[in-house]
Amino acid sequence: MKATQHVEHLLQQGHKPKELIDLGFPKQIITKVRRRLKEKKKALQPKGPKSKAEAESNLRSSLTLPPKTGPDKPRRGFLEAKVKELEARMEVFEALSTNLENLETRYDGTPGLGLKHRFECGCGASGFVAIRIQCTKCGRETWWGWFPKE
Numbered sequence: 001m002k003a004t005q006h007v008e009h010l011l012q013q014g015h016k017p018k019e020l021i022d023l024g025f026p027k028q029i030i031t032k033v034r035r036r037l038k039e040k041k042k043a044l045q046p047k048g049p050k051s052k053a054e055a056e057s058n059l060r061s062s063l064t065l066p067p068k069t070g071p072d073k074p075r076r077g078f079l080e081a082k083v084k085e086l087e088a089r090m091e092v093f094e095a096l097s098t099n100l101e102n103l104e105t106r107y108d109g110t111p112g113l114g115l116k117h118r119f120e121c122g123c124g125a126s127g128f129v130a131i132r133i134q135c136t137k138c139g140r141e142t143w144w145g146w147f148p149k150e
Contacts, residue, residue: 007033044096116146
């Protein structure tokens, strides 16, 4: 796995950039990946109106048909444009759905996924959990997890 992919994965899990720097990832890579993730997030967010009144006026204008050109014919171009707009939105929703399914598949077998929020010890502590990990190249072992602040 490339360093950028690893950093992206860790940032999406909620790790702070400072934690990643402490783990030895270059600050430049972390910054680049954070910017890319912000741009993706911003691109996925719908651009909505700024006020409630503006939202209502946009809704009304999108629901009203233009004046008829003939006795019984609404403007075809207007309806075709609305259909194309809806089709484009459906494509976006389908892509998002596919991405979510891919994420579910990728994380399905991850033993530590959500463990911080689910773990509760018999002593009453919750969320303080760590797992032992091992470098498969050199064999060095370490702990990775959430520890109480002293």
